[in-house]
Amino acid sequence: MVLSAPIRVAFRRVSGMRAFSTSRAVADNLSFQVFGPENEQAMRKPIVFLHGLFGSKQNNRSISRVLARDLKCQIYTVDLRNHGHSFHSTEHNYTAMAEDVEEFIDQQKLGQCVLIGHSMGAKAAMTVALRSPSLVSALIPVDNAPVSAPLKGDFGAYIRGMEHIEAERVMSQSSADKILQDYEESLPIRQFILTNLVRDEDGTMKFRIPVSVLGEALSEMSDFPYRDPSSVTYNGPTLFVRGTKSRYVGEETVPAIRRFFPxxxxxxxxxxxxxxxxxxxxxxxxxxxxLTESS
Structure with missing residues (x-):
């Protein structure tokens, strides 16, 4: 049985159109939020925006509002499984996440849509495009590549830090941050991780994400479900956006990008x-x- 929480709608005026933001949490399914003009006023195909590991749909709210305004389209920011307000599952890999997104597109009757994904979300988006190209009008992977490679950064340390915080049963975010400092020096990264911290019924702080499940899935997050570009490709318009100071999409990954996404x-x-x-x-x-040039 699928239950849906109350829908919260906030209207605002943008360029003469009535634009809206809708937030909906659906038990046993993906939680999402919608930005942009109402259906009958949208001028482009909808966008589905996927976050990265330890992230949530909240990470992409600001950019989604701006892109919805500029492109005059609806943007669906989604909580992937085991993140945000979406369901928890012991299975956490790119094939499972792709199946979730495909079902979401079908449930929302989006037809063909643009997929944008960052990091973990980028690999999930690429997997959807390769599995179900008819659902994807354009693809934008952000700072990840279609290769199996060790995770860059200290995700294992973050997991240990979160486990330490929960074991200490802290009562405040400041106490959690003090513990996390032993695992990560960067304040912005700590603040990002602690966006997942919520207060339990007994007043202690806990993480809304299943920390142990995601810890066990780190090897899956470094993987990519496809190895052979000769057997599967996505031939739609694709834009890889990479950070100049990031190591995730190095020149060594470009041949794989070109083969999977011609x-x-x-x-x-x-x-x-x-x-x-x-x-x-x-x-x-x-x-x-x-998206303006490829539409």
Missing amino acids: RAQIVDVEAGHWLISENPESFRQAVVKF
Whole structure:
């Protein structure tokens, strides 16, 4: 049985159109939020926006509002499984996430849509495009490549830090941050991780994501479900956006990109791995230019 929480709708005026933001949480399914003009006023195919590991749909709210305004389309920001307000499952890999997204597109009757995904979401989006190309009108993977490679960064340390926080049964976010400092020096990264912290019924802080499940899935997150580009390709318009200070999409990954995605373009944004938040204007310009020219 699928239950849906109350829908919250906030209206605002944008360029003479009534634009809206809708947030809906659906038990046993993907939680999502919608930005942009109402259906009958949308001028382009909808966009489905997928976040990265430990992220949520909230990460992409600001950029989605701007892109919805500029492109005059609806943008669906989605919580992938085991993230945000979506369901938890012991299975966490790109094939499972792709199946979730395909079902979401079908349930929302989106038809063909643009997929944008960052990091983990980029690999999930690429997997959808390769599995079900008829669902994807254009693809924008952000700072990840269709290759199996070790995760860059200290995701294992983040998992240990989160487990430590839960074991200590802390009562405040500041106490959690103090513990996390032993695992990550960067304040912005700590703040990002702690967006997942919520208060339990007994007053202690816990993570809304299943920490142990995601810890066991880290090897799956470094993988990519396809190995042979001769057997599967996505021939639609594709834009790989990579950070100039990031190591996720190095030149060694370009041959695989070209083989899996023959129409791929690559654009560099002056930023690190978190380029959407680090340099949102350059990201916005790249996406708008690409989708305007490819539509």
